[in-house]
Amino acid sequence: MASQQAHQEIEEYLGQVPSWMETIAEPASDHSWGLFRDLVLAETELSEREKGLVGLGVAAAIGCPYCTYFHKQEAQLADVSDAELEEAINVASNTRYFSTILHGNEIDHDEFVAETDEIVDYIQQQEAAPADD
Structure with missing residues (x-):
């Protein structure tokens, strides 16, 4: 489960924390959200x-x-x-x-x-x- 901070951020971006994100192992949950946020949702070169x-x-x-x-x-x-x-x-x-x-x-x-x-x-x-x- 993601940290409380990541959990709040996910809700701000997506309106909810999708259930599948709850299955990401603790050591990787915040990092996984960061990858998704920064590559898919953020402004990038693409x-x-x-x-x-x-x-x-x-x-x-x-x-x-x-x-x-x-x-x-x-x-x-x-x-x-x-x-x-x-x-x-x-x-x-x-x-x-x-x-x-x-x-x-x-x-x-x-x-x-x-x-x-x-x-x-x-x-x-x-x-x-x-x-x-």
Whole structure:
């Protein structure tokens, strides 16, 4: 259970202390709340929209119905459209799909990095090239 101070802070932010937060072991409860508060609820480098979409993509990829529901609600609070939610899930699925291929085939990491760097350089050159009239 979180300390009295953390308990009050959670209620201020969320209107209640969710029951699942009560299951976090004593040594980690205040720290866990701090991580959640500072990364999910606080102003950070990522916008609320971006955090919601990243969270939803990860939640969908790991198959967590709790996190999927939470991050979908989080994204909708940030005015993310249904089409954007669907695309975020599809991007996550695409990443997981290709990760399975790369890991399952034991692709050499150094070769993968070198090829990716070459591809990025090529794309940057294409974008910087003047358009033919």
